[in-house]
Amino acid sequence: MKYKYMSVEELKKLEQRLNIEYENIKTSNLSLDMSRGKPASAQLDLSNDILAKPIDNYITSEGIDSRNYGILDGITEIKTLFSSLLDIPNKNIIIGGNSSLNLIYDAFARLYIFGADGSEPWGKCKTKILCPVPGYDRHFAICEEFGFEMINIPMTDEGPDMDMVENLVREDENIKGIICVPLYSNPDGICYSDSTVERLSCMQTKAKDFKIFWDNAYAIHHVYKEHKLANIFSLSKKYGTDDRIIYFFSTSKITFPGSGVAMIASGDNYIEEIKKHFGIQTIGHNKLNQLRTFNFFHNAEGVKEHMKKLGDLLKEKFDIVLNTLDKEVADKGILKWNKPDGGYFISVFTLPGCASETVKLAREAGLVLTGAGATYPYHNDPEDSNIRLAPSYPTCGELQKAIDIFCVCLKLATIRKLIEQKEQQ
């Protein structure tokens, strides 16, 4: 029965019952964590050959000693692998260190200090960034760090609301960019439609140095079904807007987050501009890590095979969360959620005003969830409704416990809110 049709008395009875359940949970002193998109040990184990396998040959196919200095944009082996995996021309790719987040931060810092394409530095403008919401908290933290104003863009089933995006970027020259996780978006698991990708490529922007931060973190992280993302590189090339794209990718959630290989790519001109700055910033990134990663996969097919195994492990976790939500709350009218086909998260929406309380109750019962509001710029979820569930890290047993606790806390928070509302009427 839907909670909203229940009387105050019925709700109070239910609250009593849930309170007992909740207090029982508290006494078990649990310590569960589904706050971050951290791979489980079992997922990492699939890459342990990287730790075991020696590097027999450190000379690359181009005769470069990968132990020594040099090669600013990455060894050919790994560039070619990424190029083939993501269908981006080799010449548009630079391989970075172990973290695409670091590349994103540095890209923002570069734009802040130097601007792009000969325009004014972003630090000297009233720079605004479009942020599809809910989104990735670390992206928002970067924008906030640089003092760039963030503008919420609601997500639709096809990605960000493109009518809104087009209208805003056409009119306001201070809107300098949009930050996207285009496939299996964090946290909603939404896949940008072909039309969305095309409209992003061809839209008219008042800012001449407009950039699309294309954080394709989950490019091959399929779980239930394999979505294919339109190729923003070839589309933007067609429209002559390829320098607008700054594309990010890494193997952090493919091999080891602790030693991934990250990539940045952009159009023919802007990638050269980036390279000039890189040439001052470093002599070259970790080539042996690039080689180790290449030796483990050999080619794009090797990566895809590996991702199937990772996907299967993640599927078990997703199943636990989705089945439990179905069983526990589907008929209560207190939670909406997406069933994502891939990525790392399940994003849920409580009734307005119930997210913070749910997260708080969970924390007090020994379950850490991503903070309510974290999925919005400035930690401000205007509805106090979205919670990001990250099921990857706990074991299946722990996860079942965690999601059970989540359901109890959610019910309790919602019932209390409903009682309060009904009593005020």
Next chain:
Amino acid sequence: MKYKYMSVEELKKLEQRLNIEYENIKTSNLSLDMSRGKPASAQLDLSNDILAKPIDNYITSEGIDSRNYGILDGITEIKTLFSSLLDIPNKNIIIGGNSSLNLIYDAFARLYIFGADGSEPWGKCKTKILCPVPGYDRHFAICEEFGFEMINIPMTDEGPDMDMVENLVREDENIKGIICVPLYSNPDGICYSDSTVERLSCMQTKAKDFKIFWDNAYAIHHVYKEHKLANIFSLSKKYGTDDRIIYFFSTSKITFPGSGVAMIASGDNYIEEIKKHFGIQTIGHNKLNQLRTFNFFHNAEGVKEHMKKLGDLLKEKFDIVLNTLDKEVADKGILKWNKPDGGYFISVFTLPGCASETVKLAREAGLVLTGAGATYPYHNDPEDSNIRLAPSYPTCGELQKAIDIFCVCLKLATIRKLIEQKEQQ
């Protein structure tokens, strides 16, 4: 005989003879390079166990899975090793990626954007940086990238001219920093005296956010003799100026430049400020690389043992250069040079106006040297005199050829200059 005492006729005869020698060299189509401080293969081979040795245990002493996300400031093992090696408190250290240059660049970028210690961002001031000269070209390139004005500070046998430094920093609040390679300086191989280090620690600076960029790149890179650098950390702690220090170090020239482990350290307050920004910039650096490096050395003693072997290899190279210079040009009065006790370079000073021509002649004869002027800000050596010789990379056979060619080119360039001067008199 000293060239300057020779008549024009004598010089012209000598020039003819050298010309024949030079043209002969050209016909052999050599391709030699002593331009960069790149370790030789034989040096790298000493670390090949890092490539061969599997990681049997990826769990750190603190129970952290180094394959996964997390640990912003580095695994305890490597922090403790660096702490003990450099005598810097563990809590003041952050381990970075594979390049200390990258950490230096990022430190400048951070100061440009955010300032430090609550002061105005350096990008908003007319920031000036003191640059001991000759110095490291990549340091100067970073200052130039950010538009910071560089002020030349002459080097003495004890480090930068401290009278000049003290006077400048006391008067001008736009002088925000000084960039130092305090031990076996690049390129002169000068070791800062205890007095220099103490004066840097205690000097009064008009800029409240003054920083000393302490790039201790050759901290343990002894060749002929082991110099001990005064501990700027404990000295500045004594004077309450420890937040003034930003200390850099890496294993790039210890293990592999392609996969080193870099470090940044600073005073109690400023290191926390850096950490806050790091927490936005990345989730953590490559922990498996840290672990591999630790597993290879085990402790500071292990590093020191290893450095003895590296020093022996470098000594052979230094010997070749120094002996040849002694033999070929010592009595000619055309070149001054330092005999460094460690580091990576031999820095030579031609007669004024002869460096560029020497480098040009060498290049045309198949020998690449560091560009003349590279050791000065804006590539402007006011005397056109300094040339940095980097003997590490070539084999001993190649190096002997290279330094022979250098001597021929130097003599030729100097003789031509002297003839020109004498004929103008």
